[in-house]
Amino acid sequence: MAKELKELTPREENYSQWYNDLVVKADLAENSAVRGCMVIKPYGYAIWEKIQRQLDDMFKETGHVNAYFPLLIPKSFLSREADHVEGFAKECAVVTHYRLKNSEEGKGVVVDPEARLEEELIIRPTSETIIWNTYKNWIQSYRDLPILCNQWANVMRWEMRTRLFLRTAEFLWQEGHTAHATEEEALEEARKMLDVYAEFAEKYMAVPVVKGIKSANERFAGAVETFCIEAMMQDGKALQAGTSHFLGQNFAKAFDVQFVTKENKLDYVWATSWGVSTRLMGALIMAHSDNNGLVLPPALAPFQVVIVPIYKGDDQLAMINEKADALVKELKALGVSVKYDNADNKKPGWKFSEYELKGVPVRVVLGARDLENGMVEIMRRDKLEKTSVAYEGVAQYIKELLNDIQANIFQKALDYRASVTREVNSYDEFKVEIEKGGFISAHWDGTPETEELIKQETKATIRCIPLDGDTTPGVCMVTGRPSARRVLFARAY
Amino acid sequence: MAKELKELTPREENYSQWYNDLVVKADLAENSAVRGCMVIKPYGYAIWEKIQRQLDDMFKETGHVNAYFPLLIPKSFLSREADHVEGFAKECAVVTHYRLKNSEEGKGVVVDPEARLEEELIIRPTSETIIWNTYKNWIQSYRDLPILCNQWANVMRWEMRTRLFLRTAEFLWQEGHTAHATEEEALEEARKMLDVYAEFAEKYMAVPVVKGIKSANERFAGAVETFCIEAMMQDGKALQAGTSHFLGQNFAKAFDVQFVTKENKLDYVWATSWGVSTRLMGALIMAHSDNNGLVLPPALAPFQVVIVPIYKGDDQLAMINEKADALVKELKALGVSVKYDNADNKKPGWKFSEYELKGVPVRVVLGARDLENGMVEIMRRDKLEKTSVAYEGVAQYIKELLNDIQANIFQKALDYRASVTREVNSYDEFKVEIEKGGFISAHWDGTPETEELIKQETKATIRCIPLDGDTTPGVCMVTGRPSARRVLFARAY
Numbered sequence: 001m002a003k004e005l006k007e008l009t010p011r012e013e014n015y016s017q018w019y020n021d022l023v024v025k026a027d028l029a030e031n032s033a034v035r036g037c038m039v040i041k042p043y044g045y046a047i048w049e050k051i052q053r054q055l056d057d058m059f060k061e062t063g064h065v066n067a068y069f070p071l072l073i074p075k076s077f078l079s080r081e082a083d084h085v086e087g088f089a090k091e092c093a094v095v096t097h098y099r100l101k102n103s104e105e106g107k108g109v110v111v112d113p114e115a116r117l118e119e120e121l122i123i124r125p126t127s128e129t130i131i132w133n134t135y136k137n138w139i140q141s142y143r144d145l146p147i148l149c150n151q152w153a154n155v156m157r158w159e160m161r162t163r164l165f166l167r168t169a170e171f172l173w174q175e176g177h178t179a180h181a182t183e184e185e186a187l188e189e190a191r192k193m194l195d196v197y198a199e200f201a202e203k204y205m206a207v208p209v210v211k212g213i214k215s216a217n218e219r220f221a222g223a224v225e226t227f228c229i230e231a232m233m234q235d236g237k238a239l240q241a242g243t244s245h246f247l248g249q250n251f252a253k254a255f256d257v258q259f260v261t262k263e264n265k266l267d268y269v270w271a272t273s274w275g276v277s278t279r280l281m282g283a284l285i286m287a288h289s290d291n292n293g294l295v296l297p298p299a300l301a302p303f304q305v306v307i308v309p310i311y312k313g314d315d316q317l318a319m320i321n322e323k324a325d326a327l328v329k330e331l332k333a334l335g336v337s338v339k340y341d342n343a344d345n346k347k348p349g350w351k352f353s354e355y356e357l358k359g360v361p362v363r364v365v366l367g368a369r370d371l372e373n374g375m376v377e378i379m380r381r382d383k384l385e386k387t388s389v390a391y392e393g394v395a396q397y398i399k400e401l402l403n404d405i406q407a408n409i410f411q412k413a414l415d416y417r418a419s420v421t422r423e424v425n426s427y428d429e430f431k432v433e434i435e436k437g438g439f440i441s442a443h444w445d446g447t448p449e450t451e452e453l454i455k456q457e458t459k460a461t462i463r464c465i466p467l468d469g470d471t472t473p474g475v476c477m478v479t480g481r482p483s484a485r486r487v488l489f490a491r492a493y
Numbered sequence: 494m495a496k497e498l499k500e501l502t503p504r505e506e507n508y509s510q511w512y513n514d515l516v517v518k519a520d521l522a523e524n525s526a527v528r529g530c531m532v533i534k535p536y537g538y539a540i541w542e543k544i545q546r547q548l549d550d551m552f553k554e555t556g557h558v559n560a561y562f563p564l565l566i567p568k569s570f571l572s573r574e575a576d577h578v579e580g581f582a583k584e585c586a587v588v589t590h591y592r593l594k595n596s597e598e599g600k601g602v603v604v605d606p607e608a609r610l611e612e613e614l615i616i617r618p619t620s621e622t623i624i625w626n627t628y629k630n631w632i633q634s635y636r637d638l639p640i641l642c643n644q645w646a647n648v649m650r651w652e653m654r655t656r657l658f659l660r661t662a663e664f665l666w667q668e669g670h671t672a673h674a675t676e677e678e679a680l681e682e683a684r685k686m687l688d689v690y691a692e693f694a695e696k697y698m699a700v701p702v703v704k705g706i707k708s709a710n711e712r713f714a715g716a717v718e719t720f721c722i723e724a725m726m727q728d729g730k731a732l733q734a735g736t737s738h739f740l741g742q743n744f745a746k747a748f749d750v751q752f753v754t755k756e757n758k759l760d761y762v763w764a765t766s767w768g769v770s771t772r773l774m775g776a777l778i779m780a781h782s783d784n785n786g787l788v789l790p791p792a793l794a795p796f797q798v799v800i801v802p803i804y805k806g807d808d809q810l811a812m813i814n815e816k817a818d819a820l821v822k823e824l825k826a827l828g829v830s831v832k833y834d835n836a837d838n839k840k841p842g843w844k845f846s847e848y849e850l851k852g853v854p855v856r857v858v859l860g861a862r863d864l865e866n867g868m869v870e871i872m873r874r875d876k877l878e879k880t881s882v883a884y885e886g887v888a889q890y891i892k893e894l895l896n897d898i899q900a901n902i903f904q905k906a907l908d909y910r911a912s913v914t915r916e917v918n919s920y921d922e923f924k925v926e927i928e929k930g931g932f933i934s935a936h937w938d939g940t941p942e943t944e945e946l947i948k949q950e951t952k953a954t955i956r957c958i959p960l961d962g963d964t965t966p967g968v969c970m971v972t973g974r975p976s977a978r979r980v981l982f983a984r985a986y
Contacts, residue, residue, distance in 0.1 A: 032627065033570070034614065037563035039627050042642060045560045067538045070530035071616070071647055071663050072586070075593065077526070079601040090593055093565070094604055095616070097587040098651040100568065108572040111587055111613055120604055121527065123564070123588070123616075134525065134532050143838070149535060154564055154647065158591040170564050345636070 008357075010291050015235040019286060023164045026294050026358050028281065036162040036169030043358060044281065046302035048172065051280060052152065054204050054299075055174065058196050064148045064176060069130050071154075072121040077129040080254040084128065087221020091158035093123040093169075123156040128222060128247070128273055131177045132255040139179060139269055141260045146189070147179040155277075165282035166239075166493050173277035179269045181261065183248075186270035187225075190246040193274040194227040197242035205280065206297040206410035207231050207287045208417055209241055210439070210488060212464025217448050220273075224248035230463040230488065232417040233286040236437015238463045238490035241283050244274035282493070288382075288409050294359025295382055297409055298402040305331060305338040305398060306355045307364045310348050316368040317342070323391065324366055330395035336402065356381060361405050362398055382409050423486065427477045430489070434460045439490050441469070443483035445476035454478060460489045501850075503784050508728040512779060516657045519787050519851050521774065529655040529662030536851060537774065539795035541665065544773060545645065547697050547792075548667065551689050557641045557669060562623050564647075565614040570622035573747040577621065580714020584651035586616040586662075616649040621715060621740070621766055624670045625748040632672060632762055634753045639682070640672040648770075658775035659732075659986050666770035672762045674754065676741070679763035680718075683739040686767040687720040690735035698773065699790040699903035700724045700780045701910055702734055703932070703981060705957025710941050713766075717741035723956045723981065725910040726779040729930015731956045731983035734776050737767035775986070781875075781902050787852025788875055790902055791895040798824060798831040798891060799848045800857045803841050809861040810835070816884065817859055823888035829895065849874060854898050855891055875902050916979065920970045923982070927953045932983050934962070936976035938969035947971060953982045 008025065009017040023029050028044030031037075040048065056066070072095060079085045099115030102108075124130065131149075138144060156170045176193060180186040194211055201209045209229035219226045223245035231241045252258070252268035261267050288295040298304045307327065309320040324340045331338045339360075341351055348365070355363055365377040376394055379386045382405050389397055420438025424430045433440055444450060444462065455461050464487070471485045501518065502510040516522055521537030524530075533541065549559070565588060572578045592608030595601075617623065624642075631637060649663045669686060673679040687704055694702045702722035712719045716738035724734045745751070745761040754760050781788040791797045800820065802813040817833045824831045832853075834844055841858070848856055858870040869887055872879045875898050882890055913931025917923045926933055937943060937955065948954050957980070964978045 030627075030630075032563045033567060033623065034563045034565050037565060039563065040561040042558035042560045046558065048561075049559060065535035065539065066542060067535045068533040068541075068665065070525045070527045070532065071649065072527050072530060074526060076601060078593075085602060091591065092593065093588045093614070094590040094593065095586045096589045096604065099584055100571075100587065100615070101583070108569060109578060111589065121586070122593070130526065134523075137523075156564065172561065 008291055008293065011234070018291070019282075020164065022285060022289055022293060028285070028294075029164045031164070034169075036159055038164050038168050038170070040172075040278070043302060047284070047296070047300055048278060048281060050300045050302065051204075052174075055196075055200055055276070056150075056152075058200060059150050059174075059176070062192060062196060064150045064178075066151065067149045068151055068153070069127050069134060071124055073124050073127075073130045075120045075122055077133060078122060080129060081222045081250055083250075084222035084254075088125045088157075091160075092125050093156050093158060095121040095123065124153070125155055125157045126273075126275075127151065127153070127155075127175055128177065128251050128271075129255070132251040132257060132271070135177075135179055135269070136255050136257045139257055139259050142181045142262050145179055145181045145259065145269065146185065148176075148189075149178065150174055150176040163282075165278055165285070168278075171278045173275050175273060175275040178272045179252075179257070180272070181259065181267075181270070183270050186248075186272050187246050190225070190227055190244045190272040190274065193272070194229065194242075194244040197244065197274070197276060198229050200276075201229055201231065201241055201280075201283075202410065204297065204299040205284050205287070206299070206406055206413060207241070207283055208410065208414045210464060210466050211468065212466040212488065214243075214464060215448070215451055215462045215487070217451050218461060220245045222247060222250050223273075224250065227467075228464050230490075231283050231287060232413075232420065232439060232490075233283070233493070234416065235286075236420055236491075238439065238492040239279075239283050239286070240463070240492065241280060242274070242276040245272060247271035247273060287413050289359065292384065293357030295409060296359035296361060298361045298406045301337070301359065301361050303337045303339045303360060304402055305336055305362045305364060306351075306360045307338065307340045307366060308348055308351050308355075309342050310365060310367040312368065320366045320368060320371065323371060327364070327366075327391075327395060331398065334395055334399045336395070336399055356384075362401060364394070364398070380405055382412075425477065430454075430460075430477055431458055434458045434489070434491065437491065439463070439488050441486045441488055442477050443474040443485075444487050445479050445481035445483055447479075450476060450478050454489070459491050461492055463488045463490050463492060501784055501786065504727070511784070512775075513657065515778060515782055515786060521778070521787075522657045524657070527662075529652055531657050531661050531663070533665075533771070536795060540777070540789070540793055541771060541774060543793045543795065544697075545667075548689075548693055548769070549643075549645075551693060552643050552667075552669065555685060555689060557643045557671075559644065560642045561644055561646070562620050562627060564617060566617050566620075566623045568613045568615055570626060571615060573622060574715045574743055576743075577715035577747075581618045581650075584653070585618050586649050586651060588614040588616065617646070618648055618650045619766075619768075620644065620646070620648075620668055621670065621744050621764075622748070625744040625750060625764070628670075628672055628762070629748050629750045632750055632752050635674045635755050638672055638674045638752065638762065639678065641669075641682075642671070643667055643669040656775075658771055658778070661771075664771045666768050668766060668768040671765045672745075672750075673765070674752065674760075674763070676763050679741075679765050680739050683718070683720055683737045683765040683767065686765070687722065687735075687737040690737065690767070690769060691722050693769075694722055694724065694734055694773075694776075695903065697790065697792040698777050698780070699792070699899055699906060700734070700776055701903065701907045703957060703959050704961065705959040705981065707736075707957060708941070708944055708955045708980070710944050711954065713738045715740060715743050716766075717743065720960075721957050723983075724776050724780065725906075725913065725932060725983075726776070726986070727909065728779075729913055729984075731932065731985040732772075732776050732779070733956070733985065734773060735767070735769040738765060740764035740766060780906050782852065785877065786850030788902060789852035789854060791854045791899045794830070794852065794854050796830045796832045796853060797895055798829055798855045798857060799844075799853045800831065800833045800859060801841055801844050801848075802835050803858060803860040805861065813859045813861060813864065816864055820857070820859075820884075820888060824891065827888055827892045829888070829892055849877075855894060857887070857891070873898055875905075918970065923947075923953075923970055924951055927951045927982070927984065930984065932956070932981050934979045934981055935970050936967040936978075937980050938972050938974040938976055940972075943969060943971050947982070952984050954985055956981045956983050956985060 100109040214226040249268040593602040707719040742761040
């Protein structure tokens with residue numbers, strides 16, 4: 001069993017298969033009987049709950065409240081905003097009937113043709129339309145603004161090719177939808193939430209991100225400007241980890257949401273929306289893990305420490321149990337989450353493999369002989385390094401070790417990203433370099449046509465125009481036309 | 494504005510309208526553009542979040558973990574369990590297509606007839622079928638048991654007559670789904686979760702409940718036994734607040750989930766499921782509120798205390814702000830949630846009405862003159878009683894007052910229930926008494942036919958066979974046949 005558990009396809013051999021193996025074998029998620037929809041298993045969901053709780057706290061600290069809007073959207077709502085309908089109304093789940101009946105052959109149930117809806121309903125792919133239709137009734141005056149709502153929900157996009165967490169038909173996410181009296185305030189909100197996402201990614205997920213602006217091609221359907229955070233995975237592919245949209249007055253105009261300004265004039269309301277999803281789970285897994293399994297940042301691990309006893313006979317176990325219970329208590333008092341696994345139907349070796357696979361940041365082995373000498377064995381998952389440490393004071397040692405692990409895996413990801421990020425100055429060079437993966441910083445003439453050509457020829461897209469990047473002008477590597485600044489290219493998930 | 498806000502229809506005049514007014518005017522929820530689907534507004538959602546957090550903690554303390562299963566269920570799954578399909582496969586949202594396309598007239602989008610699903614998918618009305626289809630792959634041996642999963646999710650039942658929170662097409666809930674090796678263990682689990690629900694209802698919602706067993710007519714479709722908690726509303730109607738089902742081996746057989754027992758034999762797995770929903774919001778609102786608005790139990794109030802300043806001029810305000818900030822700090826240190834509302838665009842009278850309407854348990858008025866004398870004014874929402882209290886030590890006073898309010902509204906609901914619960918010994922008497930509302934304890938012959946007759950003639954149903962009730966045998970009030978014991982009747986939501 002231990003062997004089978006460990007049998008991940010090596011990353012070097014087949015990265016994509018390694019990822020799938022890992023998600024399934026570490027009990028994070030699996031495919032369901034419904035095409036493209038996943039089951040998030042308890043261990044995977046426990047990580048998602050940590051992500052949710054942390055983000056939710058950060059949203060509330062920045063003045064947001066939660067609410068809940070309907071799952072279903074009238075078909076006609078999608079058509080109200082011209083770009084939005086192009087982006088979202090196509091591949092989606094359509095509810096056409098509201099009743100089943102027993103089949104006339106007496107076997108099973110069939111759709112009742114008499115229960116056809118007058119207007120079809122769409123399972124929300126995103127909620128701008130239903131929310132702005134609601135805000136219309138909430139907003140009359142500048143005194144009703146801003147509205148700073150967030151929703152935790154499931155959404156559905158009928159993707160043809162799905163991958164657990166990274167691209168699924170149904171996924172879980174949060175979507176913030178805010179309404180403002182001025183353009184400046186809405187823009188500030190969109191930028192603020194981008195910063196919240198970036199802070200979350202770097203501080204909690206230990207995933208360094210580039211903050212930037214999307215090109216027109218990659219912009220959210222209905223947005224004036226899309227801000228994003230882009231992360232780099234270990235296979236050299238980029239992953240968009242979160243987006244924050246400045247929607248201008250597009251949705252207010254589509255749903256006729258006007259308000260009386262302080263100056264007693266009528267104006268349309270300014271909007272933002274911003275979201276991150278269970279896709280973050282994919283980023284978390286791919287950014288840090290290795291051939292032994294998951295590597296989880298301590299800040300998001302369902303439990304940060306596992307204690308495993310090694311003993312012969314009940315007397316030794318009783319002694320170790322006592323030491324373990326005391327350590328558990330000490331660790332909890334320090335705010336460290338811990339699991340003591342003294343189940344007797346699994347061997348220590350099996351447990352070691354299992355918790356490595358599941359990415360538990362720190363393993364403590366309590367061996368009878370070591371304990372007689374006042375020592376315990378500590379293994380840190382990120383470096384797979386073992387150390388012998390005195391039992392006295394080990395809780396404090398572990399607490400500091402967890403901080404060190406969190407910092408180390410972030411630094412490792414940062415170093416990796418630096419090693420695969422480079423400037424390129426000709427399209428020929430670009431075509432060679434893009435094959436090696438990573439971020440490529442290059443000049444582009446700013447047109448959708450050139451971007452599309454590059455995508456067709458190299459499968460690379462503009463990940464973003466970095467907010468903090470080099471702003472020296474130059475010439476486009478493809479057309480030779482003027483370029484305002486370098487932008488970041490990569491192949492992406 | 495203050496007047497308009499306060500204008501709830503009086504309970505005595507039209508209870509149903511009073512409830513609707515309250516839900517909408519206290520900013521809890523409203524109807525959406527989609528028939529039967531509600532928008533849960535931020536203040537309402539904040540209460541739901543408190544409910545969720547507390548229940549989730551209680552589930553975890555009793556060994557459960559969260560997971561997530563697909564929103565959509567293949568139509569054929571519903572037919573696998575014979576009773577289940579009768580109960581759930583009829584009024585539900587059916588997804589038949591997965592794509593829209595631009596209409597040929599160039600206006601809007603239409604369903605693409607080429608994108609018809611081979612098998613229709615149903616938006617989950619409850620998840621037993623998809624979950625047991627998943628558990629099939631998780632369970633081989635008794636070592637894989639028990640499985641103790643819970644899911645927080647949205648579900649949909651195409652109700653014809655909907656009422657905010659009480660009966661909506663889409664609602665939010667949690668559904669626990671557990672798998673066990675023995676009948677005893679599954680039964681114990683179903684009973685344990687009933688106890689968790691009852692404890693939550695009484696301790697946090699301050700709503701007394703009767704624990705009992707449902708008659709066959711009222712049993713969950715697919716269950717062997719349904720346990721429930723039943724609450725009494727202020728209009729004399731009962732409300733089912735939560736159910737816990739012992740499912741026997743019904744779903745294991747329907748989805749062929751067998752396991753190897755300790756004795757190395759093959760057996761079907763034993764199951765439970767249990768759930769509470771946003772319907773609890775309806776119970777919470779109706780159990781305690783009055784003609785001035787909501788009355789919230791302190792344990793679930795989004796904020797427990799509101800502080801309102803009364804002042805003339807900036808000097809007085811500055812002085813009061815200082816006192817208020819100190820009080821806020823003290824209250825927070827005591828674990829009391831508090832809002833200081835010193836917005837200058839609303840008058841104190843407006844604020845008083847608003848926070849009464851929203852059911853904030855304690856109001857503190859900081860008046861400039863009172864403060865000069867070292868006094869503040871406290872109003873408790875449940876009794877609408879004002880007291881003058883010394884500023885020194887007021888935080889501790891408020892903390893104790895909150896406990897008193899929580900206990901008082903529970904006691905009040907308990908007293909009310911006692912006043913409307915009585916024994917009846919003839920059907921004639923029953924027909925008179927049922928018109929007055931409340932719980933009626935009466936003898937019944939145990940047959941579905943008699944229950945159905947009573948329901949047809951009086952609109953009363955058997956709410957439950959109480960677990961702790963009188964077990965003296967008698968004769969059925971309708972048929973005169975032997976009755977094993979008294980059961981509880983009521984008209985119900």
